[in-house]
Amino acid sequence: MLLFLANIGWTMRSYKRDGYYESVLGFQHIPKATVWAFYAAFLMLLAVTHLTSRSAPEEFLLRLPEWFKLSVDVIFRDARIYFGLSVAAFVGMIVWREFLTRDTVGWILFNVGCLFLGLSMTDYDFRQIVGKPDNVPIVGMLFIGGYFTWLYFKKAVDNDRRVAEGRPLAEQELKEQVLVWPDLVYTEMLCMILLTALLIVWGVFLQAPLEEPGQAVKTPNPSKAPWYFLGLQEMLVYFDPWLAGVVLPLVIVQGLMAIPYIDFNKKGNGYYSFADRKFSVIIFLFGFIPLWVGMIVLGTFIRGPNWNMFGLYEFWDVHKLEVLNNRNLSEIIWVVNLEQPLPKPDPASGLISQCLAIFMREGVGILMVIGYFMALPNLMALTFLRKFYVRMGVIRYMVLANLLLFMALLPIKMVLRWAFNLKYIVAIPEWFFNI
Amino acid sequence: MSIGETIRNSQIWRSIFRHPAPTDRRNRAVVVLTNFFLHLHPVSAQKGGIALSYTWCMGGVTFFLFLVEALTGVLLMFYYRPTLEWAFTDIRALRDVTTLGIMREIHRWGAHAMVITVWLHMYRVFLTGSYKPPREFNWVIGVLLLVLTLLLSFTGYLLPWDQLAIWAITVGSNMARAHPVLGHEGPGFQLLNIGGYDLITNASDARFLLLGARNVGEETLNRFYILHCVAIPVVVSLLIAIHFWRVRKDGGISQPL
Numbered sequence: 157m158l159l160f161l162a163n164i165g166w167t168m169r170s171y172k173r174d175g176y177y178e179s180v181l182g183f184q185h186i187p188k189a190t191v192w193a194f195y196a197a198f199l200m201l202l203a204v205t206h207l208t209s210r211s212a213p214e215e216f217l218l219r220l221p222e223w224f225k226l227s228v229d230v231i232f233r234d235a236r237i238y239f240g241l242s243v244a245a246f247v248g249m250i251v252w253r254e255f256l257t258r259d260t261v262g263w264i265l266f267n268v269g270c271l272f273l274g275l276s277m278t279d280y281d282f283r284q285i286v287g288k289p290d291n292v293p294i295v296g297m298l299f300i301g302g303y304f305t306w307l308y309f310k311k312a313v314d315n316d317r318r319v320a321e322g323r324p325l326a327e328q329e330l331k332e333q334v335l336v337w338p339d340l341v342y343t344e345m346l347c348m349i350l351l352t353a354l355l356i357v358w359g360v361f362l363q364a365p366l367e368e369p370g371q372a373v374k375t376p377n378p379s380k381a382p383w384y385f386l387g388l389q390e391m392l393v394y395f396d397p398w399l400a401g402v403v404l405p406l407v408i409v410q411g412l413m414a415i416p417y418i419d420f421n422k423k424g425n426g427y428y429s430f431a432d433r434k435f436s437v438i439i440f441l442f443g444f445i446p447l448w449v450g451m452i453v454l455g456t457f458i459r460g461p462n463w464n465m466f467g468l469y470e471f472w473d474v475h476k477l478e479v480l481n482n483r484n485l486s487e488i489i490w491v492v493n494l495e496q497p498l499p500k501p502d503p504a505s506g507l508i509s510q511c512l513a514i515f516m517r518e519g520v521g522i523l524m525v526i527g528y529f530m531a532l533p534n535l536m537a538l539t540f541l542r543k544f545y546v547r548m549g550v551i552r553y554m555v556l557a558n559l560l561l562f563m564a565l566l567p568i569k570m571v572l573r574w575a576f577n578l579k580y581i582v583a584i585p586e587w588f589f590n591i
Numbered sequence: 592m593s594i595g596e597t598i599r600n601s602q603i604w605r606s607i608f609r610h611p612a613p614t615d616r617r618n619r620a621v622v623v624l625t626n627f628f629l630h631l632h633p634v635s636a637q638k639g640g641i642a643l644s645y646t647w648c649m650g651g652v653t654f655f656l657f658l659v660e661a662l663t664g665v666l667l668m669f670y671y672r673p674t675l676e677w678a679f680t681d682i683r684a685l686r687d688v689t690t691l692g693i694m695r696e697i698h699r700w701g702a703h704a705m706v707i708t709v710w711l712h713m714y715r716v717f718l719t720g721s722y723k724p725p726r727e728f729n730w731v732i733g734v735l736l737l738v739l740t741l742l743l744s745f746t747g748y749l750l751p752w753d754q755l756a757i758w759a760i761t762v763g764s765n766m767a768r769a770h771p772v773l774g775h776e777g778p779g780f781q782l783l784n785i786g787g788y789d790l791i792t793n794a795s796d797a798r799f800l801l802l803g804a805r806n807v808g809e810e811t812l813n814r815f816y817i818l819h820c821v822a823i824p825v826v827v828s829l830l831i832a833i834h835f836w837r838v839r840k841d842g843g844i845s846q847p848l
């Protein structure tokens with residue numbers, strides 16, 4: 157508990173410190189500086205009060221109002237809203253990139269992030285989950301990753317503007333050859349020293365987790381994979397293990413390896429840019445931010461007992477019940493629409509008649525999946541991806557199209573699940589083959 | 592002569608460093624060429640390419656973290672026995688008794704950090720378009736390194752043998768059970784059979800290969816230990832060497848043409 161307190165105090169203090177620098181930074185634009193100064197002074201005051209009265213985090217003066225917590229909970233509790241909003245934020249990030257990469261705006265974003273984290277730490281349930289030692293790096297990753305994404309857009313926007321105005325790229329202005337000693341070696345040296353210091357401090361202040369000795373009979377609830385695989389575990393909600401755990405990861409890895417061979421765009425090599433390679437950047441960022449990092453956040457912070465979703469400030473109640481009445485496509489077609497029982501393969505009959513029965517039952521789904529992977533690429537080649545097809549040739553185009561379709565599989569299945577409670581498009585449990 | 596100069600002029604010093612101090616242009620080039628560790632670098636580079644704001648130094652940081660992991664990992668191996676009887680107690684002793692037990696913290700946080708930095712490195716390589724010709728193949732090697740980094744982390748996760756460890760590995764490795772054809776609950780496993788007897792059962796499928804048993808147990812611990820401490824690091828070291836070699840051979844860090 158003491159350690160927790162120290163941690164909270166530390167978080168609190170650190171963002172207060174930031175607040176302090178701000179007023180200095182703010183003086184560049186004098187009218188705004190007053191606002192910053194007030195803000196900083198306010199934070200300082202708060203910090204002092206907190207530091208002098210070492211009370212429990214629940215009693216801090218500045219806490220999140222309940223209505224705020226409740227509304228955040230609503231967002232995070234529901235996969236639909238969560239995913240919808242993260243996609244919306246993603247689109248917003250791309251559309252408003254020029255505005256968002258201004259220095260002041262970036263600084264405000266950073267402050268909002270710190271405030272959100274710091275204030276949320278006053279909430280008991282939030283602390284239980286985000287404060288777990290193994291989850292600390294994820295919070296760090298969100299800040300660092302956020303910063304680098306911001307930096308990328310900043311540099312890309314700058315370069316795009318330079319290209320539009322016919323000026324040389326920022327990187328081209330640094331063409332000069334310099335000696336590696338000292339220019340690079342010293343930077344590396346500094347990085348190493350800083351990192352060593354960071355690791356030692358981190359190691360001293362945060363103890364590595366060690367729970368009870370492992371017992372095969374006592375299953376924890378929830379049982380989670382290591383955090384960097386939680387995106388895959390999240391896919392298990394929508395797909396069977398053979399897809400989510402084997403096929404899709406392999407496709408992801410192969411897809412990554414294929415990138416240099418299917419991206420035929422010669423521009424954008426060796427400098428930051430957005431305008432020169434919109435398509436590839438958007439696809440990659442979409443895969444990395446909402447689909448990969450987003451799902452990790454979801455899996456780590458929001459999935460609780462029985463793999464239910466919980467708001468950030470919600471207690472992880474083991475008894476929370478969620479009604480699950482998902483149906484297969486075949487059930488929707490046969491039982492709901494045709495009002496007939498599902499055709500059943502007769503185990504006593506021969507292989508062929510069993511296959512026929514299964515095909516009767518699952519035919520629509522099977523055709524849909526085949527159509528998705530076989531017909532859709534051709535359709536796309538004839539319509540909006542025509543240019544790609546012409547420039548890439550058949551094989552490369554097909555690889556690209558199939559990778560895109562695989563990537564789209566997850567959002568599609570999510571939407572189907574939410575809209576129709578759809579469980580499987582093709583369900584052949586006899587062969588463990590469900591899609 | 593000052594003491595510093597005396598040392599510098601001694602036979603011992605000069606047998607180690609075969610050049611005078613890197614204070615002028617010529618010797619700054621020579622130091623990079625003749626020093627084993629520095630010769631990974633070119634003698635000179637474009638300013639834009641080595642700018643911190645361009646590379647984010649993430650590849651270098653990843654490599655450094657890998658070295659940290661290797662060092663602390665070896666230290667941990669002195670204390671740790673990969674058996675059901677000792678694994679957990681040895682780790683607890685690292686925390687409670689061992690003087691330099693903080694090695695475990697550094698090893699663990701370093702591992703997390705390495706996963707993050709390797710992603711960020713990939714992120715920046717993508718965003719600068721540095722995978723484009725002629726660097727396509729180095730990107731492929733990079734992806735392999737990424738996968739192996741994750742596997743290193745994953746295999747290491749089991750070793751403390753606490754609840755966190757064994758259940759995370761159980762959840763993770765359950766996937767292998769569903770491997771198409773090769774997992775005993777995967778689609779098409781019935782395809783491999785001889786005269787009606789399935790070849791793929793829970794004692795012969797992909798998951799069994801991974802775990803060495805039907806469940807996460809002592810055999811698994813042994814397998815993961817070897818993978819974590821020997822097999823994967825050796826492969827990663829080799830790939831990193833090739834990766835660096837290729838960075839140089841493909842024309843150094845990418846820059847606009």
Ligand code: HEM
Nearest residue numbers: 646650651653654713721729730733734736737843844845
């Ligand atoms: C253990 C993991 C890895 C290590 C230690 C490593 C190390 C490095 C280093 C030190 C560089 C020099 C430039 C820089 O620092 O950015 C580099 C460049 C490069 N890396 Fe990695 N890397 C790793 C993983 C990856 C991954 C996952 C990818 C991509 C999927 C990748 C692709 C590349 C490419 C294409 C370059 C050349 C970039 C350029 O010329 O600008 N590497 N790597």
